[in-house]
Amino acid sequence: MAMAMEMENKVYVAINSDLHDGFLTLQWTLKRWNSNSHPITIVILYASNNICKDYVITPTDNLFKYRKLSIGSLNEEKLKDLEKFEEAKDEKILWRYKVFCGNVKVEAIKIERYDESIQKFMVDLINGLKITKLVMSLTFMKPSSWKSRSAISGSFYVHRQKPEYCELFIVCGGKLVFLREGLIEDDQGIMVAKTRSMRQSFRDLVIKMFPENNSKLKNQSDSNSLSSTSNEIDDFVADETVQKNNNITEIVITEHMTVQEKKDALRIKFMKIKEAIHVSKEEAKSHVEGQAKAQWAITLCIRRAEEIDGCINDEIAQKPDLKRELDATKDELSELHTEVEVTKSKLSSILELQRELSNKMQLSSLARSRAEVQVEKALKQRTDTLQEIEEFRKQRDVLRRRIEFCREKDAISNATMLMEPRFEYKEFSAAEIRAATDGFSERMRLKSGGDWTDVYKARLHHISVAIKLYSSADVDSEDTFQAKVKLLSHIRHPHMVSMIGYCSELRCIVFEYMHNGCLRDILFSGNRGSKRRNKVLNWQARIYIVANVCTGLCFLHRVKPRPVAHGNLNPSKILLDRNNVAKIHGVRTPLSCDKSDIRSDIRAYGNLVLQILTGRNWVGLVEEAIMMDQSKLIEVLDPMAGEWPLDIALELGRIGIKCLSIHEDRELNMTSLAREVEKVKKLADEIVANGECVVAKGRYLDGDEDSTEFPDFFLCPIFQEVMRNPHVAADGFSYELQAIQEWLKTGRDTSPMTNLKLKDQHLTPNHSLRALIQDSLKKRATSTR
Numbered sequence: 001m002a003m004a005m006e007m008e009n010k011v012y013v014a015i016n017s018d019l020h021d022g023f024l025t026l027q028w029t030l031k032r033w034n035s036n037s038h039p040i041t042i043v044i045l046y047a048s049n050n051i052c053k054d055y056v057i058t059p060t061d062n063l064f065k066y067r068k069l070s071i072g073s074l075n076e077e078k079l080k081d082l083e084k085f086e087e088a089k090d091e092k093i094l095w096r097y098k099v100f101c102g103n104v105k106v107e108a109i110k111i112e113r114y115d116e117s118i119q120k121f122m123v124d125l126i127n128g129l130k131i132t133k134l135v136m137s138l139t140f141m142k143p144s145s146w147k148s149r150s151a152i153s154g155s156f157y158v159h160r161q162k163p164e165y166c167e168l169f170i171v172c173g174g175k176l177v178f179l180r181e182g183l184i185e186d187d188q189g190i191m192v193a194k195t196r197s198m199r200q201s202f203r204d205l206v207i208k209m210f211p212e213n214n215s216k217l218k219n220q221s222d223s224n225s226l227s228s229t230s231n232e233i234d235d236f237v238a239d240e241t242v243q244k245n246n247n248i249t250e251i252v253i254t255e256h257m258t259v260q261e262k263k264d265a266l267r268i269k270f271m272k273i274k275e276a277i278h279v280s281k282e283e284a285k286s287h288v289e290g291q292a293k294a295q296w297a298i299t300l301c302i303r304r305a306e307e308i309d310g311c312i313n314d315e316i317a318q319k320p321d322l323k324r325e326l327d328a329t330k331d332e333l334s335e336l337h338t339e340v341e342v343t344k345s346k347l348s349s350i351l352e353l354q355r356e357l358s359n360k361m362q363l364s365s366l367a368r369s370r371a372e373v374q375v376e377k378a379l380k381q382r383t384d385t386l387q388e389i390e391e392f393r394k395q396r397d398v399l400r401r402r403i404e405f406c407r408e409k410d411a412i413s414n415a416t417m418l419m420e421p422r423f424e425y426k427e428f429s430a431a432e433i434r435a436a437t438d439g440f441s442e443r444m445r446l447k448s449g450g451d452w453t454d455v456y457k458a459r460l461h462h463i464s465v466a467i468k469l470y471s472s473a474d475v476d477s478e479d480t481f482q483a484k485v486k487l488l489s490h491i492r493h494p495h496m497v498s499m500i501g502y503c504s505e506l507r508c509i510v511f512e513y514m515h516n517g518c519l520r521d522i523l524f525s526g527n528r529g530s531k532r533r534n535k536v537l538n539w540q541a542r543i544y545i546v547a548n549v550c551t552g553l554c555f556l557h558r559v560k561p562r563p564v565a566h567g568n569l570n571p572s573k574i575l576l577d578r579n580n581v582a583k584i585h586g587v588r589t590p591l592s593c594d595k596s597d598i599r600s601d602i603r604a605y606g607n608l609v610l611q612i613l614t615g616r617n618w619v620g621l622v623e624e625a626i627m628m629d630q631s632k633l634i635e636v637l638d639p640m641a642g643e644w645p646l647d648i649a650l651e652l653g654r655i656g657i658k659c660l661s662i663h664e665d666r667e668l669n670m671t672s673l674a675r676e677v678e679k680v681k682k683l684a685d686e687i688v689a690n691g692e693c694v695v696a697k698g699r700y701l702d703g704d705e706d707s708t709e710f711p712d713f714f715l716c717p718i719f720q721e722v723m724r725n726p727h728v729a730a731d732g733f734s735y736e737l738q739a740i741q742e743w744l745k746t747g748r749d750t751s752p753m754t755n756l757k758l759k760d761q762h763l764t765p766n767h768s769l770r771a772l773i774q775d776s777l778k779k780r781a782t783s784t785r
Helices: 002-009 019-033 076-100 118-129 148-161 199-209 216-247 259-419 430-436 478-490 519-523 539-557 595-614 622-627 630-635 646-660 670-689 737-745 767-783
Strands: 010-016 041-047 055-059 066-070 105-111 133-137 167-172 175-178 445-448 453-460 463-470 499-503 508-512 574-576 582-584 726-728 734-736
Touching: 010 019, 019 041, 019 076, 019 133, 019 167, 041 076, 076 105, 118 148, 148 167, 259 767, 430 453, 430 463, 430 499, 478 499, 478 508, 519 574, 519 595, 539 574, 539 582, 539 595, 539 646, 539 670, 595 646, 595 670, 630 646, 646 670, 726 737, 726 767, 734 737
Parallel strands: 010 041, 010 133, 041 105, 133 167
Antiparallel strands: 055 066, 167 175, 445 453, 453 463, 463 508, 499 508, 574 582, 726 734
16 A cells, blocks of 8 residues: 555656756646645656667767767767766756755656667556656657657657556646647646647647747757758648548449449549549648748748857857856866865864764763762772771770770789789699690690790680790709799899799799790791791881890899899890780809800890891801991891981991990990990980881781781780670670680679779670671681682
């Protein structure tokens, strides 16, 4: 159905290169069918006037004359040029036709060269395209000749041979022609003539069908039209005469007719011949009149030919000017072509730039989207961080209160111990020692202190301790072991490792536990174990260690009634607690002590100072150290300690070299060295206080926690280990549930932190602290995989 509607809305218009006639035909078509309610599609069937397979029409030197040339007389190159010329000309004409139709949809079908007659070609085209409406210009039927008779006869052929569904409209000069009745419309669409009424009326009809055109540009065409019209008139009159003569009924007389019948037939025949003679006489008279009219027409044609010659002469005179105008137009066209090419080049570069900018814009949009997502994540993380900071602030306040209580408690306990003339120590049983060390399990072993000693970590009475086991080869008798225990029981100093108790049966001594191990493992990278390799001491912590060792050694040298020499001072004999406070251990049992032993300790202290400065083991290089000047010392400072203040490093180096340079004839004691070291310590404190150097104070855990740093509030105040199930007591502090329960089971009703009486023994789980501890442990486990 849609296909049928589309076919009904299409009107095929057959026209040629005659613009005047083509415009009139299109105007008639648009006037008849085009309307807003029923829009149509015009399909132009275009045929050029030079379509022929045997010859071509070429222009001559005269602008208004053309000539026919045989195709064989032209070479291939000229034929191609002519075809291009004609093709361009046809495209221009078709373009003008399409413009003339305005807003109406226009399609074009160009009829190429054909071998058969045009009327047969049109009939085949109607059948092939299923054309239902065909408007055909009369000039369309004579592409290679100006004979109107051939156009009329061709139109009759198409009219007779077309299928019944095709409506054919013949238009001549913008007016509809009816071929069957021989009628033609006037300007108002009224039938004005009958083509077969008589020969004279037919002549008038033909003259009306081919009106004269006074345009100068078509003078030659009008002359040819006039002559061809006259010839066609003569041919038509001759045909009509022959037809009428043929129409005379011949009376055939046969042998079977009677005499009367023969007479009647001869009489009828005679009458008809007589009528024909009369008609012939009348026609002769009309021929005389027609000859007079023809003579008048010839005179008129001669006059018009003279006028055309005058026009041709005028055109020849205007030819040079027209040629100059044509050359100027060509130059302008060439310039315009150049400008067009330049504009195209600029446009292409602009389009390329536009594509690049578009790509960049897309990339920028994607980057912006990613950035917005990242900003949202950052804002969310910021919110979470602020919440964590707020929680940490609350915990910080609690920790500050704990620190104040601990400081007060430590001050009270230290003052009490210093005031007592003799310190108490406990003797442990072998069963307690074995239970604390899990039967001296290898997992509890800390290190090998020598060929005959082992050190184990243990817990006695909820306190972390270090148990040093002596073999029988190390202490050859019970008296020697008891003498060592007695000596250590009298030594109580903040920078000396304290003895907590002993076990005579197993020959072991219980010391306080130093969480950060010995200085040697931290200071020398080559001797660092897997658990200590991430520890780093900054320069201020090293200065404090130098001062702590100096104070402890000074205490030994000033013991009454006689001084005690350490005898083997080196980094392995210096232990660090949780706060990197240095303490001396490994004091030998003094058989005798003289000035040479004191000087040996001072030289060992100088060697220790240089080792702390440089991070190198100077054993065996004492002579080189004595000869070393200060500039070389600056070059070998340990970079792991950070940026050393130059004056402090030089002063410590001077003190170390001074200790190494001691001789028998030179007096030097630890008391004077302690004053010098204290000055260096105060200078370092002033530098840090003035903001000239930022010092990060770290805290190390023991081996059970794999040396991973944890905040202090993660540790149980009783066990000094990371809490697994923290509970809040009545004093406001969090403890490990097992530790605080054991504390309360022993009958104590005071706080382990403040030593004040508890209001009650109710314990509340600290879920927030537990969640923080578990999250920290998970992160540590993930980072160690």
